[in-house]
Amino acid sequence: MNRLPVLVVMSLAHFLVMVDATIVNVALPSIRSGLGFTATGLPWVVNSYSFAFGGCLLLGGLVAGRLGPKRVFVGGMAVFGTGSVVCGLAPATEVLVAGRMLQGVGGALVCPAALAAITVTFDSPGERARALAGWSAAGAGALAVGPLVGGALTATWSWPAVFLVPVPLCAGAAVAAWRWLPDRLPDRRTGRRERGFGPAFPYRRVLTANLVLALGSAAMVAACYTCTLWLQTVLGYGPMATGLAFLPLSLGILLGAALAPRLMRRVAATAVAVAGLAVATLGMVLLACLPMAVTPAQLLPALTVLAVGFGLQSVPVCALATTVPGDRALAAAVYQTAGQLGGGLGLVGLGWLAGRVSDVDSVGLAWRSWALAGGAVALAAGVAAVLVSRAHSAHGASVVSQTRE
Known part of the structure; x- marks a missing residue:
């Protein structure tokens, strides 16, 4: 082949x-x-x-x-x-x-x-x-x-x-x-492969890590959706200008994801995840504090902070959710499912909020309310990540060693 x-x-x-x-x-x-x-x-x-x-x-x-x-x-x-x-x-x-x-x-x-x-x-x-x-x-x-x-x-x-x-x-x-x-x-397996999840499977750690992913995805996807409508509906940005405005968000996520493996060599994966979620929460708060007539120079720092935080937490959360004994492919599928459903549920909440907005003047209130709500969700994800550390203590060495390989 x-x-x-x-x-x-x-x-x-x-x-x-x-x-x-x-x-x-x-x-x-x-x-x-x-x-x-x-x-x-x-x-x-x-x-x-x-x-x-x-x-x-x-x-x-x-x-x-x-x-x-x-x-x-x-x-x-x-x-x-x-x-x-x-x-x-x-x-x-x-x-x-x-x-x-x-x-x-x-x-x-x-x-x-x-x-x-x-x-x-x-x-x-x-x-x-x-x-x-x-x-x-x-x-x-x-x-x-x-x-x-x-x-x-x-x-x-x-x-x-x-x-x-x-x-x-x-x-x-x-x-x-x-x-x-x-x-x-071709079947390249060299031995009997354990299928499914056995008794040694760290259920608590994986469940909590997927919860962190779902909450973080809800905050991130909803923030992107709201920011898109805000830029075009309130500020009058065209489609191309809106795409360029999101470029710092994309590059910030790549930067955070690139930094995470290096930090994970020095500190625990849960510490990196909590730090990333704290940075993302700060970014949501900065977005909520922006004026309605925001300039690109004002928008850039908030989007960058938000993106670096989410990129930083993505790698350790993925490791905590998928580095498991047994069927890793099934664990990876569960991980992807949690991210997709979390993002969708975040937009359901945003749709309810958008339905209560009837004029442009109230869009600012809706935006700030949702940005703060997204920050609260990201903070909740950080709390959940702290809870992972307790379950992670018994399995952390294996996760770190396997993710370094």
């Missing part, structure tokens, strides 16, 4: 699935005016994707294990691409939401299959680490360029282009996977 094309195609698929969660945000005001979404209905453009994706991830992992990654990956790409076409051609709000759900189901089939293909194709620890780094970089790159690409497409061709332009890439990834992936990946 030619391994480099497998990595490139699987990483491209990961990029497409992840960028779809961010590329739409900048187009939301245009979608609202084009299809007539209400304030309470607009969050479901994002929620429908998040809930379908998060709700089907475990199913996608199970199906990929039974049928093989090749069939599930190609089928998932077909479902994802079909959902993109439905969204791009949607004549009404209900059709767009249905298309977004179809995209989420397709993404939930693609991601576990792609990750399984990478972990089996690259069998040595060093090669696998480099391959997974490329996979992770694709996801981080999607976060960084999503708002910019969404802004450019919306400004040039209007909002349907956000959904229709990735369709040829989906088709290309499906064809390439059918060409380079075998029907069944």
Whole structure:
């Protein structure tokens, strides 16, 4: 099997699935005016994707294990691409939401299959680490360029282009996977693998780490959504300018995620997670204190602090949730599910708040209220991370040693 094309195609698929969660945000005001979404209905453009994706991830992992990654990956790409076409051609709000759900189901089939293909194709620890780094970089790159690409497409061709332009890439990834992936990946296991979660599984640590992820995702996704509407509705930013305004957020997350492994070599993973969540809470408070007529110079520090904090906590929380005895693939699926559902539930709360806003003057109050609420959620995640440390004390040495390998 030619391994480099497998990595490139699987990483491209990961990029497409992840960028779809961010590329739409900048187009939301245009979608609202084009299809007539209400304030309470607009969050479901994002929620429908998040809930379908998060709700089907475990199913996608199970199906990929039974049928093989090749069939599930190609089928998932077909479902994802079909959902993109439905969204791009949607004549009404209900059709767009249905298309977004179809995209989420397709993404939930693609991601576990792609990750399984990478972990089996690259069998040595060093090669696998480099391959997974490329996979992770694709996801981080999607976060960084999503708002910019969404802004450019919306400004040039209007909002349907956000959904229709990735369709040829989906088709290309499906064809390439059918060409380079075998029907069944080789079994490279050298011994009996423990399936499921045994009695030594650190349930408390993993459960609390996933709770931290869900709370942090709720605060982060809702903050991005509200900031998008604030910039375009109140400040009059265009789609491209909004995408550029989010660039510090994307780069800050990358910076925080890059710093986290170095800090984890010196202090416990839980300490890094708590520090990151504290920084993120500070960023939410700074956003809440900004004036309505904010300038880019005022917005930059708050977004950067918020982003560095969330990036800093992401790596140790992931390690605490997925470095476990037994089936790590299943633990990773649970972790991804918690992040997706947490972000979706955060937007449900935001939709309720947006429904109580009736004029532009009250948007400022709504923004400040939600920013403070997001800060409170991030702080709650920090408290939960502190609780992890008690359960982590019995297992911390193994987590640190395994994450350093």
